[in-house]
Amino acid sequence: xxxxxxGSLRRLTPxxxxxxxxxxxxxDRYYIEQFLGRFAGHAGYAEGVVQGRVLEVGGRAYADxxxxxxxxxxxGVTERVDVLHATPTNPDATIVGSLTEADTxxxxxxxxxxxxxxxxxxxxxxxxxxxxxxxxxSGGTLLLTVPGISPxxxxxxxxWGDWWRFTERSMRKLLEELFPAPSVDVDAYxxxxxxxxxxxxxxxxxxxxxxxxxxxxxxxxxxxxxxxxG
Numbered sequence: 001x002x003x004x005x006x007g008s009l010r011r012l013t014p015x016x017x018x019x020x021x022x023x024x025x026x027x028d029r030y031y032i033e034q035f036l037g038r039f040a041g042h043a044g045y046a047e048g049v050v051q052g053r054v055l056e057v058g059g060r061a062y063a064d065x066x067x068x069x070x071x072x073x074x075x076g077v078t079e080r081v082d083v084l085h086a087t088p089t090n091p092d093a094t095i096v097g098s099l100t101e102a103d104t105x106x107x108x109x110x111x112x113x114x115x116x117x118x119x120x121x122x123x124x125x126x127x128x129x130x131x132x133x134x135x136x137x138s139g140g141t142l143l144l145t146v147p148g149i150s151p152x153x154x155x156x157x158x159x160w161g162d163w164w165r166f167t168e169r170s171m172r173k174l175l176e177e178l179f180p181a182p183s184v185d186v187d188a189y190x191x192x193x194x195x196x197x198x199x200x201x202x203x204x205x206x207x208x209x210x211x212x213x214x215x216x217x218x219x220x221x222x223x224x225x226x227x228x229x230g
Contacts, residue, residue, distance in 0.1 A: 009200065016201025019151065024203030028222050030212060031189035032062075032116050032145050035224035039143060040066035047076030049141040049226070052111030055082045057099065057118050060092050082110075086160065100127040105135035116145045120164045121156040126174070133178040136229040142179075144227070146171060148188065148220035149195045171223045183228040190221025 008015070020026040025033075041048030050067040060083050067078030084105065085093035097104035099122060113132055119125040132142055146166045147153075153162040168188045175184045190198075191214045197207055198221055204212060 009196070014151070014199065014201045016203075018201065019198070020201045020203035020206075023201070024205040027190075027194050027198040027202070027204050027207070027212070028117070028147065028150065030204035031222040031224070034189070035145060035187065035222075036062055036066045036114070036116075036143060039141075039226065041068035041076035043068050043076070049143065050112050050114070051076045051078055052140075053080045053082070053109060054078055054112045054114065055084060055095075055105070055110045055135065056114040057084050057116070059083060059085075059090070062114050062116065099131055100124045102127075102131055102134070105131055107134050108137050110135050111137055111140045112143065113140070114143045116143075117147060117153075119144070119146050120150075120166070121153055121160045121162055123161060123163050125164060126177075129174060129178060133229060138229055140229050142225070142227045142229075144171075144175075144225045146223050146225075148223050149190065149198070150221070151199055151201075166223050168217070168220060168223055171225055175225055175227045179227040180230040183230065184225065185227075186223060186225045188215060188217060188220040188223055190219050191216040192219045195219045195221050 016022055039049045041051060050063060054063045054067060056063040060081050063078065063081045068076050069078060082094045083092045084095045086098060088096050113136060115132060119128060122128045136142060148165055148167060150165060156162060168186050172184060172186045193211055194207065
């Protein structure tokens, strides 16, 4: 059997310890942006689900990027963006508190909630999911991403922990405990090459589009879900 030439990957430390941020767009963020872009609105063309009153967990970058601005009350328009953060150190935070506490988020309030790469640093992720569901209005949509194959999460693990990784099946089952099954869509992104690249901290721009867009169910780098409240 001919040995595999591992080249610069034959090493005991990753190429980047900051997920590739120092090299370009991280692989997981590439997939997250591909997912959210599918549900973005396009002014004058079609409505997206990032509209009305929107909550984003941790920041507002994705709500601003994928929402549509315009006259209040217009179709597909983002009218207000709230930001949930665990501490008041985030200047964008409009709601401060724990996602596991039922009184942190107002009930039946949001038309869309964007929650990316968060559940794995929450030990009681079922409580967090229940509160996200509770905070949505009827017909509101949760856009959620979680890691499947990933390096350890820093600095989060030193503040809140780094507890979980998920699969397409586990994510679907968890969401179907709260949302009507027909309203839940879960996609897996990644393949063996992109998993290795992400673990080493290579950036998405170091891979080709064709390499990035192949999905192999045995190598789920990112799980991305859209779930609508009944």
